[in-house]
Amino acid sequence: MSSSDSTFEGSDKKESDNSSASNYECNICFDVARDAVVSMCGHLFCWPCIHRWMTARSGRMTCPVCKADINEDKFIPLYGRNTTDQQDPRKKVPPRPQGQRQESENTNGGGFNLGENFSMSFGIGAFPFGVFSTFNVPDRQGHYGHGHTHGPAPNQDEQFLSKVFLYVAVFFIFWLILA
Amino acid sequence: MERRLRKELTNLIKDPPDGIVVDPDKISQNITEWTVDVKGAEGTLYQGEKFTLQFKFGSKYPFDSPQVMFVGKHVPEHPHIYSNGHICLSILSDDWSPALSVQSICLSILSMLSSCSEKKRPPDDMFYVRTASKNPKRTQWLFHDDTV
Numbered sequence: 505m506s507s508s509d510s511t512f513e514g515s516d517k518k519e520s521d522n523s524s525a526s527n528y529e530c531n532i533c534f535d536v537a538r539d540a541v542v543s544m545c546g547h548l549f550c551w552p553c554i555h556r557w558m559t560a561r562s563g564r565m566t567c568p569v570c571k572a573d574i575n576e577d578k579f580i581p582l583y584g585r586n587t588t589d590q591q592d593p594r595k596k597v598p599p600r601p602q603g604q605r606q607e608s609e610n611t612n613g614g615g616f617n618l619g620e621n622f623s624m625s626f627g628i629g630a631f632p633f634g635v636f637s638t639f640n641v642p643d644r645q646g647h648y649g650h651g652h653t654h655g656p657a658p659n660q661d662e663q664f665l666s667k668v669f670l671y672v673a674v675f676f677i678f679w680l681i682l683a
Numbered sequence: 684m685e686r687r688l689r690k691e692l693t694n695l696i697k698d699p700p701d702g703i704v705v706d707p708d709k710i711s712q713n714i715t716e717w718t719v720d721v722k723g724a725e726g727t728l729y730q731g732e733k734f735t736l737q738f739k740f741g742s743k744y745p746f747d748s749p750q751v752m753f754v755g756k757h758v759p760e761h762p763h764i765y766s767n768g769h770i771c772l773s774i775l776s777d778d779w780s781p782a783l784s785v786q787s788i789c790l791s792i793l794s795m796l797s798s799c800s801e802k803k804r805p806p807d808d809m810f811y812v813r814t815a816s817k818n819p820k821r822t823q824w825l826f827h828d829d830t831v
Contacts, residue, residue, distance in 0.1 A: 532745060532781040534690045547782075557781055560746050568782035 531569050532557060539593030541579040545572040551593035554579070684744050688714050691785050703789045715740045718754065721789055727797040734759055736792065737768075738785060748779035750820050751788060760802040762831055763795060767812045769819040770795075771805070773826045799831050 530537040532553035539551040547569045558565050558576060567574050581593050692714070695705050702722040710717050717738040723729025734757055739750040753759065753768035763771040774783060774791055805811065815822055 534687050534784075553781070557746060568780040571780075 537582075540582040541593055542582060543567050543572070543574050544578050544580075545570050545574070548582075549579075551579070551581075555594075684740065684742060685714055687745060688740060692717075695786055700786060700790060702793060703786065717785065719785065719789055721793055723759075724793060724797045728799055728802055729759060729796045732757065732759065736789065738788075745781040745783075748775050748783075748820070749785075749788075750818055751775050751792075752819050759796055760804060761796060761799050762801075762803055762805055763828070765805055765808050765811050765815070767815065769811070769815060769822065771824055771826070773824070776820065776824055777826070795831065 528536055528540075528548065530540075530550040530553050531547055532549055535550070537548050537550045540548060541551045541554065542548050543554075545567050547567055549568075554568075554574075555576075557568060558574070565574050566572065576594070579594060692705065692707060692710060695703070696707055699705070702724060704720040704722075705717065706720075717740075719736045719738065721734050721736055723732040723734075734753055735755040737750075737752055737754040741747055741749070752770060753764065758764060758766055758768050765771075770792065772791065772795060774780070774788065811822075
């Protein structure tokens with residue numbers, strides 16, 4: 505290692521003299537980490553840098569250095585001595601908005617997806633309380649992107665039929681209970 | 684982005700890895716476009732050969748990978764390098780990470796050359812070169828061969 509390189513500007517020379525400074529450089533911007541956080545795998549980043557990378561990536565989030573799984577909650581903020589700003593760096597960048605997923609409801613009101621793939625079996629057996637009724641409404645997620653392309657119109661007959669069956673089933677159960 | 688590129692350039696000049704040469708005067712005019720000379724490693728099929736890599740950095744660098752390809756007359760003959768200079772290498776697209784740098788890309792490409800056991804073009808070279816965009820980042824690469 506020659507420390508006598510004279511072709512660089514003063515600031516860079518200073519950095520090369522102080523080689524241990526690079527131990528505290530962010531692995532993304534290569535500057536000394538500001539709002540420093542460290543991942544569980546031990547890699548140092550600026551919080552804004554790693555946050556930007558995590559939001560830019562969809563799907564599984566991995567450490568840019570070692571590809572270990574990383575998680576927003578599992579970064580440790582680093583506070584040096586005399587740090588006046590003791591706020592958790594992770595709170596500085598607004599956290600990602602939460603997903604807006606709602607649990608699907610099996611109501612008849614919307615009825616959009618209900619008709620398609622609705623199947624029901626119904627039976628009486630010798631077993632005590634031998635009534636089996638199965639309603640098989642497929643999970644909406646599994647058909648994401650398909651169900652919406654067809655309009656509700658072609659399903660109306662099926663939908664009507666399935667509703668009729670549903671009412672018959674409900675009636676039958678009541679009748680059995682009352683009897 | 685520029686700050687990081689300047690830092691990378693300084694480090695490359697200060698402490699260049701074997702077989703990687705940058706010309707700082709050429710680059711400092713336009714920091715977003717680099718040409719880097721790489722030399723085939725000793726004891727490999729590419730020993731004694733010299734190639735030129737072109738890097739183009741977008742404004743999202745290092746969150747987005749740079750555009751990297753071989754330029755000039757001499758493009759290495761390798762099963763993952765097309766004769767138009769495009770390189771089929773996963774870290775240049777899907778597996779890009781912002782912790783990678785010009786230096787690590789150059790080393791990956793040199794290592795890819797070094798592990799080659801037979802000089803040949805990709806089987807679809809003719810077709811690809813005719814149909815591909817100029818920008819290798821616009822190609823939807825499929826990575827299936829980890830042996831070379």
